[in-house]
Every structure is written in structure tokens, then in C-alpha cells.
Amino acid sequence: MKIIKIIDGRVINLDKAKFLTELKNHELSLLIQLINYQEVFWPNGKFEQNPAGIEKLTLTLVDIKEAEKRLERFAPYIAKVFPETQETGGIIESRLVKIASMKQKMEQDFGKPIPGDLWLKCDSHLPISGSIKARGGIYEVLKHTEKLALSQGLLTMDDDYSILDSDHFRRFFSQYSIAVGSTGNLGLSIGIISAKLGFNVTVHMSADAKQWKKDLLRTKGVNVVEYESDYSKAVEEGRRQADAAPSCHFIDDENSQDLFLGYATAALRLKNQLQELKIAVDENHPLFVYLPCGVGGGPGGVAYGLKQLFKESVHCFFAEPTHSPCMLLGMMTGLHDQISVQDIGLDNLTDADGLAVGRPSGFVGKIIEPFLSGIYTVSDERLYRLLKDLADSENIYLEPSALAGMIGPVWLAGEASDYLSKHALSEKFSHGTHIVWATGGSMVPKEMMEKYYQKGVN
Numbered sequence: 001m002k003i004i005k006i007i008d009g010r011v012i013n014l015d016k017a018k019f020l021t022e023l024k025n026h027e028l029s030l031l032i033q034l035i036n037y038q039e040v041f042w043p044n045g046k047f048e049q050n051p052a053g054i055e056k057l058t059l060t061l062v063d064i065k066e067a068e069k070r071l072e073r074f075a076p077y078i079a080k081v082f083p084e085t086q087e088t089g090g091i092i093e094s095r096l097v098k099i100a101s102m103k104q105k106m107e108q109d110f111g112k113p114i115p116g117d118l119w120l121k122c123d124s125h126l127p128i129s130g131s132i133k134a135r136g137g138i139y140e141v142l143k144h145t146e147k148l149a150l151s152q153g154l155l156t157m158d159d160d161y162s163i164l165d166s167d168h169f170r171r172f173f174s175q176y177s178i179a180v181g182s183t184g185n186l187g188l189s190i191g192i193i194s195a196k197l198g199f200n201v202t203v204h205m206s207a208d209a210k211q212w213k214k215d216l217l218r219t220k221g222v223n224v225v226e227y228e229s230d231y232s233k234a235v236e237e238g239r240r241q242a243d244a245a246p247s248c249h250f251i252d253d254e255n256s257q258d259l260f261l262g263y264a265t266a267a268l269r270l271k272n273q274l275q276e277l278k279i280a281v282d283e284n285h286p287l288f289v290y291l292p293c294g295v296g297g298g299p300g301g302v303a304y305g306l307k308q309l310f311k312e313s314v315h316c317f318f319a320e321p322t323h324s325p326c327m328l329l330g331m332m333t334g335l336h337d338q339i340s341v342q343d344i345g346l347d348n349l350t351d352a353d354g355l356a357v358g359r360p361s362g363f364v365g366k367i368i369e370p371f372l373s374g375i376y377t378v379s380d381e382r383l384y385r386l387l388k389d390l391a392d393s394e395n396i397y398l399e400p401s402a403l404a405g406m407i408g409p410v411w412l413a414g415e416a417s418d419y420l421s422k423h424a425l426s427e428k429f430s431h432g433t434h435i436v437w438a439t440g441g442s443m444v445p446k447e448m449m450e451k452y453y454q455k456g457v458n
């Protein structure tokens with residue numbers, strides 16, 4: 001039987017609401033704000049300054065390094081078939097750029113200083129698919145590719161993998177299929193790399209996926225199946241169809257450890273970039289990282305990798321739309337993927353299509369529980385204003401989802417400063433570094449970007 005309760009005029013599904021009795025007072029009031037689509041900041045009560053458990057997790061630093069080695073083996077192939085990656089030798093990586101003018105703009109608008117330096121990690125401009133999904137998505141397809149080719153004795157790990165660019169290999173891979181469910185960007189990444197290798201690839205797209213992404217994939221020979229419902233449904237259908245076909249590999253955004261590891265390699269790369277830029281990260285120079293969160297694999301993988309490398313010197317925060325705060329809800333209630341934003345009466349409708357996810361990953365929230373610092377929510381209107389401000393101040397154009405991280409330093413410098421005092425960071429804050437993870441945008445068509453910009457104008 002469904003038990004329903006009205007809180008603040010909103011219908012709540014109380015089948016899931018054992019948690020209501022367990023929530024602390026401040027969390028209950030936060031829940032009411034969530035129900036009303038207000039912007040909130042949630043400090044993770046289970047956060048440990050120095051999480052002892054991180055070494056005992058099933059995924060380790062060794063796994064991340066192994067993933068990085070695999071990407072290095074594929075680099076000659078990537079450089080050959082995607083010439084835009086030649087500059088980095090076939091390594092798919094983005095720049096870290098200082099955005100001092102944007103920082104100034106935010107300081108003016110919010111009327112307070114933001115101590116520390118503000119940087120943007122430009123995954124928006126990653127080659128091949130222009131979003132953070134070019135990390136996890138492409139990694140998982142490459143891992144699957146390697147496994148198939150090795151097991152059939154067609155490849156050895158000492159080969160130059162650029163031999164994969166041949167009709168012989170494409171014919172071989174065409175016997176296999178790959179499927180994925182996506183709000184858009186994961187589909188782009190999986191579709192482009194899989195089609196290039198010769199796989200039969202099907203992308204199950206949720207209703208919020210943009211038309212241009214579907215069109216682009218079709219021009220590359222990808223099967224695109226469209227759904228009228230949201231992301232969870234597209235994933236479910238994709239999984240069901242793939243399960244019925246033994247030669248099909250389903251990329252499971254809600255549960256995949258390979259995706260997660262692909263994202264996590266970003267941490268190794270970032271560490272090198274910080275060293276090259278002579279940016280200190282240590283006990284006296286804290287690093288704050290702000291990551292837009294959908295199902296959680298991307299931000300979770302990056303945060304996990306950073307935590308392995310920088311331990312208590314790094315502080316990771318996730319950002320979600322006010323209409324889709326699935327990770328916040330899952331972690332705060334401890335129910336993880338057993339609760340969706342629809343269960344508390346939210347509509348999961350947001351223009352931040354990469355983040356339009358109503359139910360979080362089944363494993364990410366549990367892994368990051370001891371080391372995620374907190375999660376905050378952002379309204380769509382604010383995303384558009386930040387989009388315009390970044391374009392005006394830095395001439396960098398991002399898709400709406402990718403702006404979600406930007407407001408994090410403002411929270412810490414103001415209403416969420418408790419976090420700093422609680423963890424003895426107040427004094428060190430001005431020697432700190434903020435990194436806003438810009439997760440997508442460079443492939444957005446110009447007319448569409450112009451519309452986004454206009455929405456931020458008033």
C-alpha cells in the first residue's frame with residue numbers, strides 16, 4: 001500500500017519515508033526546502049577529515065593507475081583516428097585555467113570576497129565529445145575493446161594499438177554490440193568511440209536529450225532510440241534489450257565501476273597539472289573542488305581519485321539542480337538508489353540536461369559517504385546567469401549543467417562557512433585553491449548557445 005503524506009502542500013511517498021523519523025531536525029528543515037525547490041547547502045554529516053576506510057575500498061589507487069596505463073596503450077590509436085588529440089599524444093585531457101575576472105564578477109554580485117584562487121577545469125573542451133563523459137564513457141568502451149581483441153588473440157598488450165584502425169578489426173568488432181542509456185552526453189561519447197571502432201552501437205536517449213545530439217549520433221551511424229520518459233527509464237529499457245543479446249555489452253551508468261575508474265584517472269592528470277602550474281596542495285593550502293552531479297559516476301570518480309591522492313588536503317563538493325537533487329536525497333536519507341526525487345514530489349525537470357537524473361547510482365553514494373564534504377543545489381535561472389557571466393568575463397561558453405559548480409566558493413565564503421570553522425580551515429582559506437569542474441559545452445551548436453546566453457541576460 002502506498003502511504004502518502006502532504007508536507008508543505010507537496011505529496012510525499014511515505015513508502016520510502018522511514019527516513020523521515022530518522023532525520024535530524026536540521027535535515028528535516030532542509031528536506032522541506034528541497035521539496036520547495038529552494039537552493040540549499042547540505043554538509044555531509046558522515047564526512048571524516050581523514051577517512052581511514054579509503055584504503056580498504058574495493059577500488060584502489062592501483063586500479064586507477066591500471067586504468068591510466070590502459071588509456072596510454074590506446075593513445076596511439078586515439079591520436080590516429082581523432083587528429084584533434086595529436087597535440088596531447090592521444091591522451092584525452094583538458095586545460096586548467098585561472099578565471100580571475102569571473103571571480104571578481106561573483107565577488108561584486110554576491111557582495112563578498114572569495115578568498116583563494118578560482119580555476120576552471122575545462123572538461124567542456126575535452127576532445128572527441130566535449131564533456132566529462134569523454135573520460136568514463138570512452139574508457140569503458142576501450143576496456144571492452146581490449147578484452148575482446150586480447151581474448152581472440154588478435155592483439156597483445158605490447159602492440160601499437162593504432163593497428164585497431166583497420167577494416168580487419170572493424171569487421172571483427174561489428175559482430176559485437178554496445179548499448180547505453182543516456183540524457184545525451186554519455187550517449188555522445190559511447191556512440192562516437194564505439195562507431196569509430198566498428199561496433200554496432202545503440203544509444204537509448206531520455207526525453208530531455210537534445211535533438212542535435214541525436215542528429216549528430218545518427219550521422220555517425222549510431223542507432224538512436226528515443227523515449228518520452230526520463231533517464232532512469234531509458235537506462236532500464238537499454239539494459240533490458242541488451243540483456244537479451246549475449247554479444248551486447250551494456251554500459252551501465254548506474255552501476256559501472258569501469259566508468260567510475262575512467263573518471264578517476266582525471267585525478268592523476270590534475271595532480272600533474274597542479275605541479276606544472278606550481279599550485280601547492282598540502283595541509284596549509286587546501287584544495288576545494290566543485291563537481292556537477294547527475295547519477296554520480298563522473299563527480300564520484302573524480303572525487304574518489306582526488307581523495308586517494310590528496311587525502312585530507314582536498315575538499316570535494318557536488319552540485320545538483322534544485323529540481324533533481326538525487327544524490328543529496330540519497331545520501332542524506334541513507335537510502336541511496338532506493339529513493340528518487342519523484343518520491344518527495346519533485347518533477348526532475350531541469351534545463352541542465354546532463355544532471356536531469358531522479359535516482360542516484362547504486363554504489364557511488366556508498367563509496368563516497370566518508371569523504372564527500374557536502375552537496376548544494378542550484379536553480380536553473382542561476383545556471384543561466386552564471387553561463388552569461390562566464391561568457392562575458394572569460395569568453396568561455398559552457399552548457400547549463402557545467403555551471404553548477406561555480407557557486408560553490410560563494411557558499412563556503414558565506415552561508416556554509418561553518419564547514420571551514422569545523423575543519424580548522426578558516427585561516428587557511430585564503431591560501432586555498434578552488435577548482436570548478438566545467439563538465440560540458442564545447443559541442444553545443446552556436447544558435448543553441450546563443451539562446452542559453454539570452455536566458456541569462458536579465
Ligand SMILES: *Cc1c(COP(=O)(O)O)cnc(C)c1O
Nearest residue numbers: 185294295296297298354439440
Ligand atoms: C553527465 C554529466 C555530469 C554528471 O555526471 P554523472 O556521472 O551523471 O554524475 C555533469 N555535467 C555534464 C555536462 C554531464 O553531461
